[in-house]
Amino acid sequence: MGRYTYHVETVQSWLLLTRLHILIHFIAVVSLCYYRISHLLHQPPTAPWILITLAELLLSVMWFLNQSFRWHPVSRTVMTDKLPREDNLPGLDIFVCTLDPEKEPTVQVMDTVVSAIAMDYPSDKLAVYLSDDGGCPVTLYGMKEAGEFAKEWVPFCKKYGVKLRCPKAFFSQMEEDEDLLRQEGFTAHRDLIKRKIVCDFDSHEFMEHNYEQTRLFFLASIQAKYEKMQTNIDKFGSDPNNLRLVNDRAPRIEIITEEPGLPLVVYVSRERRPSLPHKFKGGALNTLLRVSGFLSNAPYFLAVDCDMYCNDPTSAKQAMCFFLDPQTSKDTAFVQFPQMFHNLSKKDIYDSQTRTAFKTMWQGMDGLRGPGLSGSGNYLSRSALLFGSPNQKNDYLQDAQKYFGNSTGFIESLKVIRGQKTTKKSSSREETLREALAVGFSYVILLESTITGYLLHTRGWRSAYLYPKTPCFLGCAPTDIKEGMVQLVKWLSELLLFGFSKYSPFTYGFSSMSIIHSFTYCLMAMSSLYSFFFILYGILPQLCLLKGIPVFPKVTDPWFAVFAFVYVSTQVQHLIEVLSGEGTIEMWWDEQRIWILKSVTSIFAVLEALKKRLGLNKMKFNLSNKAIDEEKTKKYEEAVFMAPMVLLLIINIVAFFGGIWRVLNEKDFQEMFGQLFLVTYVMALSYPILQAIVTMKSKSG
Numbered sequence: 001m002g003r004y005t006y007h008v009e010t011v012q013s014w015l016l017l018t019r020l021h022i023l024i025h026f027i028a029v030v031s032l033c034y035y036r037i038s039h040l041l042h043q044p045p046t047a048p049w050i051l052i053t054l055a056e057l058l059l060s061v062m063w064f065l066n067q068s069f070r071w072h073p074v075s076r077t078v079m080t081d082k083l084p085r086e087d088n089l090p091g092l093d094i095f096v097c098t099l100d101p102e103k104e105p106t107v108q109v110m111d112t113v114v115s116a117i118a119m120d121y122p123s124d125k126l127a128v129y130l131s132d133d134g135g136c137p138v139t140l141y142g143m144k145e146a147g148e149f150a151k152e153w154v155p156f157c158k159k160y161g162v163k164l165r166c167p168k169a170f171f172s173q174m175e176e177d178e179d180l181l182r183q184e185g186f187t188a189h190r191d192l193i194k195r196k197i198v199c200d201f202d203s204h205e206f207m208e209h210n211y212e213q214t215r216l217f218f219l220a221s222i223q224a225k226y227e228k229m230q231t232n233i234d235k236f237g238s239d240p241n242n243l244r245l246v247n248d249r250a251p252r253i254e255i256i257t258e259e260p261g262l263p264l265v266v267y268v269s270r271e272r273r274p275s276l277p278h279k280f281k282g283g284a285l286n287t288l289l290r291v292s293g294f295l296s297n298a299p300y301f302l303a304v305d306c307d308m309y310c311n312d313p314t315s316a317k318q319a320m321c322f323f324l325d326p327q328t329s330k331d332t333a334f335v336q337f338p339q340m341f342h343n344l345s346k347k348d349i350y351d352s353q354t355r356t357a358f359k360t361m362w363q364g365m366d367g368l369r370g371p372g373l374s375g376s377g378n379y380l381s382r383s384a385l386l387f388g389s390p391n392q393k394n395d396y397l398q399d400a401q402k403y404f405g406n407s408t409g410f411i412e413s414l415k416v417i418r419g420q421k422t423t424k425k426s427s428s429r430e431e432t433l434r435e436a437l438a439v440g441f442s443y444v445i446l447l448e449s450t451i452t453g454y455l456l457h458t459r460g461w462r463s464a465y466l467y468p469k470t471p472c473f474l475g476c477a478p479t480d481i482k483e484g485m486v487q488l489v490k491w492l493s494e495l496l497l498f499g500f501s502k503y504s505p506f507t508y509g510f511s512s513m514s515i516i517h518s519f520t521y522c523l524m525a526m527s528s529l530y531s532f533f534f535i536l537y538g539i540l541p542q543l544c545l546l547k548g549i550p551v552f553p554k555v556t557d558p559w560f561a562v563f564a565f566v567y568v569s570t571q572v573q574h575l576i577e578v579l580s581g582e583g584t585i586e587m588w589w590d591e592q593r594i595w596i597l598k599s600v601t602s603i604f605a606v607l608e609a610l611k612k613r614l615g616l617n618k619m620k621f622n623l624s625n626k627a628i629d630e631e632k633t634k635k636y637e638e639a640v641f642m643a644p645m646v647l648l649l650i651i652n653i654v655a656f657f658g659g660i661w662r663v664l665n666e667k668d669f670q671e672m673f674g675q676l677f678l679v680t681y682v683m684a685l686s687y688p689i690l691q692a693i694v695t696m697k698s699k700s701g
């Protein structure tokens with residue numbers, strides 16, 4: 001356990017057992033590789049054996065890399081009450097990015113903006129920027145409405161100690177509060193207000209005498225105002241002209257509010273021209289870095305996607321526990337919160353919450369040198385993004401114009417961030433230049449966040465992961481399987497390209513960060529290659545079973561025990577991980593199915609990466625859909641995504657029945673046991689999918 005001034009680090013308590021397990025499992029894996037290879041060398045190699053050996057070797061490498069996440073997992077807690085007084089806190093900018101009001105409904109974006117404005121942080125230290133990458137009239141209009149609404153909302157939250165500061169979330173929770181609705185005249189009062197919209201707060205001083213009455217009155221009136229804002233935005237957006245994306249446009253920056261008691265609120269729509277590369281979200285964030293450099297220039301900033309509202313207003317102070325801590329302030333580049341979702345049901349059958357990423361992987365990386373940057377719900381240090389390494393010398397700014405453009409104003413802002421205004425002679429110009437080229441959010445791959453976090457790590461920065469009980473940010477996960485797959489393919493194909501880029505964790509990573517930490521990035525880059533393993537393992541043993549060719553040792557052979565051990569050991573490890581994270585056995589079982597499903601489908605990511613690499617595909621960013629109640633699922637595309645899985649399923653069904661029939665006839669149960677077990681396992685795992693297909697058929701038929 002590590003104790004710092006403002007935070008505590010706890011190492012997993014059964015770490016020794018975990019490592020012992022890794023060691024034993026490792027020995028088993030190596031001996032299996034030995035078994036396969038020596039078999040190939042001593043017997044005339046057959047195609048099935050060669051392929052299965054390759055598949056298992058690949059899986060072994062990936063298993064090995066995966067252990068880096070288990071090597072030293074930590075979890076952290078913060079002590080916000082020990083932080084310096086509010087007026088000694090540093091400035092904080094909040095960046096919200098949006099693009100398309102069709103997929104990202106403006107009302108929802110404004111909820112996020114309002115929740116950011118209402119962050120529990122001194123308002124004179126806070127600024128909120130919205131990047132409207134679509135340049136849409138409705139977004140600007142929505143911002144103005146949100147700014148007006150915030151003028152009432154922020155004082156309301158402060159006065160009544162509201163914790164849930166995303167208005168939509170607050171009001172929908174309130175609607176469930178039956179006690180409140182039954183309160184003397186509350187609903188009647190609300191209706192009255194709604195009809196007349198009489199909301200002059202000050203003229204109701206008389207109510208100050210009765211706290212509860214006043215609270216109810218304010219509650220009713222603020223809700224009415226919120227609904228008015230929604231209606232106004234909807235009305236404005238009902239004209240298709242106001243929803244159009246303007247892709248050829250001049251920059252536009254508007255100050256939405258600037259008044260005491262409220263943070264500065266700014267609307268930014270950067271210049272976009274069809275002929276100029278815009279670099280997607282990374283480009284948008286870099287624009288915000290510059291614009292905010294002029295206006296508020298806070299040393300720290302929070303980046304959130306427009307669907308990720310701030311659920312716990314204390315997240316900023318929680319993050320400051322790392323940035324301000326005397327021991328970690330110097331080299332902490334960012335503090336990451338998990339991406340959690342409000343639109344998932346308890347039974348999250350597609351594992352859209354990605355437990356593995358936000359529990360196992362990120363906590364595992366946190367004990368190495370820090371989690372990756374996941375794009376939303378992360379607090380970053382401006383210096384980390386603008387200045388090479390934690391030890392960057394100040395003379396770096398001498399040639400600032402070269403890298404940051406000719407704006408002296410902006411360069412002044414950089415100097416302020418560095419806490420200096422004088423410059424000295426540069427010692428190593430070359431190094432300075434190299435570092436400077438990597439300034440800001442990186443464009444190496446489309447996943448600007450992953451690559452930027454990675455580059456920060458390679459330059460010696462650390463990051464921290466906070467997974468508090470109350471989710472700090474809640475967003476919108478894709479709920480239909482097609483959306484989920486599109487997102488998966490986008491991520492995994494980009495990660496594969498990352499593996500082949502000049503910043504590859506296999507080359508550049510090894511030389512510039514700790515080996516174990518770079519292993520974690522290696523695994524991320526390779527994730528789509530699981531598809532090869534699962535496809536081979538889902539076809540070969542099955543076909544061989546039908547033809548009576550054994551691919552595993554006889555059940556009585558001691559080598560069989562090694563295979564069995566590796567299988568059971570993996571399952572138990574996974575089970576422990578799920579259960580220790582407050583999961584259930586059901587979740588453990590579901591996750592296996594989803595993992596295989598996603599792995600098989602990620603063959604599309606490999607193809608996509610190949611196409612991009614060969615220049616057959618134009619760079620495009622598949623924006624995920626956040627308009628939840630959309631019913632039109634595109635059956636055709638869904639079918640394409642599911643094709644490999646369905647094919648494998650059919651093969652397994654045939655192999656299951658055919659195999660049993662054959663074994664009964666041939667009586668070679670001992671040789672075929674491994675393969676029979678495999679198909680049975682696949683059948684049991686896919687049961688819900690089969691059920692879904694059958695019910696779908698009977699519905700459509």
Ligand SMILES: O=c1ccn([C@@H]2O[C@H](COP(=O)(O)OP(=O)(O)O[C@H]3O[C@H](CO)[C@@H](O)[C@H](O)[C@H]3O)[C@@H](O)[C@H]2O)c(=O)[nH]1
Nearest residue numbers: 097098099133280281284305306375376447448449623624
């Ligand atoms: O040209 C673009 C494209 C996207 N966005 C914004 O970027 C955000 C993320 O886009 P989304 O389609 O929601 O991506 P996801 O796949 O859901 O997001 C994950 O992956 C992205 C790529 O790394 C990260 O940026 C995100 O933070 C992370 O949540 C949204 O707010 C968009 O409005 C832009 O501003 N400009």
Ligand SMILES: [Mn+2]
Nearest residue numbers: 305307476624
């Ligand atoms: Mn998203």
